[in-house]
Amino acid sequence: MAAAAALPPHAEVLVVGGGLAAGYVARAAVEHGLGGVVILGEEPVVSYERPALSKAYLFPEGAARLPGFHTCVGGGGERQEAPWYREHGVTFATSAPVESIDLARREARVKGGRAITFGALVVATGARALTLSDPGLPGGDLPGVHSLRSVGDADALLADVARLKGAGGGAVVIGGGYIGAEVASGLSLQGVPVTVAFPDASLLARVVPRELGAIYEALYEAKGVRLLKGATATGCVPGPDGRVAGVRLGDGSVLEAGLVVAGVGARPNAELLDGQAKREGPGRGGLVVDSSLRCLGPDGAPLDRVYAVGDVAAFPLSSQGDVIVRQEHVTHARSSAAYVAAALAGKPPAPRYEYLPFFYSRVFGGVSWVFYGASPPGAVAVPFGLAPAAAAAAEGRASKFGAYLLDPASGRLAGVFLESGSPEENEAARALAAARPAADAEELRAAGAGYLLAAAARL
Numbered sequence: 001m002a003a004a005a006a007l008p009p010h011a012e013v014l015v016v017g018g019g020l021a022a023g024y025v026a027r028a029a030v031e032h033g034l035g036g037v038v039i040l041g042e043e044p045v046v047s048y049e050r051p052a053l054s055k056a057y058l059f060p061e062g063a064a065r066l067p068g069f070h071t072c073v074g075g076g077g078e079r080q081e082a083p084w085y086r087e088h089g090v091t092f093a094t095s096a097p098v099e100s101i102d103l104a105r106r107e108a109r110v111k112g113g114r115a116i117t118f119g120a121l122v123v124a125t126g127a128r129a130l131t132l133s134d135p136g137l138p139g140g141d142l143p144g145v146h147s148l149r150s151v152g153d154a155d156a157l158l159a160d161v162a163r164l165k166g167a168g169g170g171a172v173v174i175g176g177g178y179i180g181a182e183v184a185s186g187l188s189l190q191g192v193p194v195t196v197a198f199p200d201a202s203l204l205a206r207v208v209p210r211e212l213g214a215i216y217e218a219l220y221e222a223k224g225v226r227l228l229k230g231a232t233a234t235g236c237v238p239g240p241d242g243r244v245a246g247v248r249l250g251d252g253s254v255l256e257a258g259l260v261v262a263g264v265g266a267r268p269n270a271e272l273l274d275g276q277a278k279r280e281g282p283g284r285g286g287l288v289v290d291s292s293l294r295c296l297g298p299d300g301a302p303l304d305r306v307y308a309v310g311d312v313a314a315f316p317l318s319s320q321g322d323v324i325v326r327q328e329h330v331t332h333a334r335s336s337a338a339y340v341a342a343a344l345a346g347k348p349p350a351p352r353y354e355y356l357p358f359f360y361s362r363v364f365g366g367v368s369w370v371f372y373g374a375s376p377p378g379a380v381a382v383p384f385g386l387a388p389a390a391a392a393a394a395e396g397r398a399s400k401f402g403a404y405l406l407d408p409a410s411g412r413l414a415g416v417f418l419e420s421g422s423p424e425e426n427e428a429a430r431a432l433a434a435a436r437p438a439a440d441a442e443e444l445r446a447a448g449a450g451y452l453l454a455a456a457a458r459l
């Protein structure tokens with residue numbers, strides 16, 4: 001690990017951001033013999049597999065801890081601890097937040113430290129968790145109110161879990177998306193009484209159709225987690241000790257809370273290139289890149305050897321007519337990082353960056369889902385396995401169920417959601433979502449989960 005003060009004056013390839021994608025840039029750079037790579041990361045540790053933070057990091061026993069989950073273990077690669085970077089000729093400066101980038105001078109400046117010039121730039125600054133203070137909720141920054149993005153956040157959360165276990169009391173998770181659902185599972189496994197409050201009509205509403213969300217709701221409730229649907233948090237309330245003691249809801253009621261975790265989304269860290277590169281949407285979005293992941297200037301022309309990867313990149317998704325999307329998912333972070341490192345080494349693996357959207361989650365030890373592909377506008381969901389899954393969920397167990405998503409415009413399969421699939425079925429879901437075969441809702445309904453292996457065999 002290099003201290004910011006010991007940085008070289010110049011990097012052939014400067015990676016700004018030392019998170020998940022940066023670790024995979026380093027791995028691919030080494031594989032392709034790309035030298036002169038310098039990574040500047042603001043966290044005090046080298047790259048790690050961030051998804052562990054809301055899963056095994058929160059386990060009461062056998063919890064994941066660094067260095068166990070440094071990249072690239074999640075991608076089936078070597079565990080890259082700090083010495084790995086030194087041994088492979090990559091300079092990785094930790095605790096080195098970049099405060100400015102000047103594309104005209106091709107120079108980045110580390111906060112309170114020195115400037116470094118670069119040949120190529122890879123922006124890998126990811127996204128930050130939105131906090132309750134972002135929309136200005138009163139009490140959103142009280143002690144005991146958490147968000148979860150970094151190992152530091154997870155350690156702070158666990159310290160408060162220990163305090164709560166000693167003092168008694170429950171936790172409120174705000175947000176019913178996958179991070180909220182995973183954190184609720186982790187806290188519940190810790191023995192903390194948990195309430196999840198969210199404004200949507202069903203759990204995981206942005207990921208799964210409502211009928212499927214209902215099964216996860218039954219499962220969470222069977223595990224003792226209380227769910228408050230249609231509940232909007234309007235602020236946090238302090239107790240006599242100044243720590244959070246409750247969450248105020250839209251109807252004026254107050255939920256008691258010894259601990260609050262906000263799982264309310266993330267925002268891309270794209271500000272470093274404000275005015276120098278194009279951002280998605282009205283100023284708050286990611287860095288817009290072309291199909292080779294090159295950042296675009298304010299005029300829309302590709303910038304010379306300036307790339308964005310991972311959560312911060314807003315890229316054209318070819319399978320959906322080149323609609324510009326950000327994907328806050330590890331598979332994209334890994335594959336975009338690998339693509340750019342190969343391109344910089346003069347060996348782009350394909351003429352353009354192709355990506356099949358993939359989401360996954362694991363909770364309560366045995367509940368595990370995957371979602372491959374997309375849910376295009378007006379998609380028709382064809383669920384399967386719901387009745388047995390509902391019965392199992394009521395007993396706190398997961399069984400196989402899912403949904404096929406049909407694109408009504410093309411009559412083709414656009415996405416597959418699958419809970420508790422076998423490795424072969426998960427792979428079939430991936431292959432089918434990638435191939436997008438013509439499919440008929442009645443045929444899918446009749447075949448149920450059996451369609452997966454049968455149809456994948458016909459591809």
Ligand SMILES: Cc1cc2nc3c(=O)[nH]c(=O)nc-3n(C[C@H](O)[C@H](O)[C@H](O)COP(=O)(O)OP(=O)(O)OC[C@H]3O[C@@H](n4cnc5c(N)ncnc54)[C@H](O)[C@@H]3O)c2cc1C
Pocket residue numbers: 016017018019020021022040041042043049050051052053054096097098099124125126127148149150179269272309310311312327328329330331333358359360361362
């Ligand atoms: C709790 C949690 C659970 C998740 N679970 C899943 C999951 O189950 N499945 C899945 O597919 N995805 C999951 N994700 C998403 C996944 O972790 C991200 O998609 C992935 O980490 C993106 O990689 P990245 O390198 O783009 O961003 P990050 O990993 O966030 O790395 C960005 C890094 O840049 C640093 N940085 C930012 N600004 C600067 C600056 N100015 N100077 C220097 N450094 C800077 C940040 O501190 C950070 O270290 C999860 C994310 C979280 C937070």
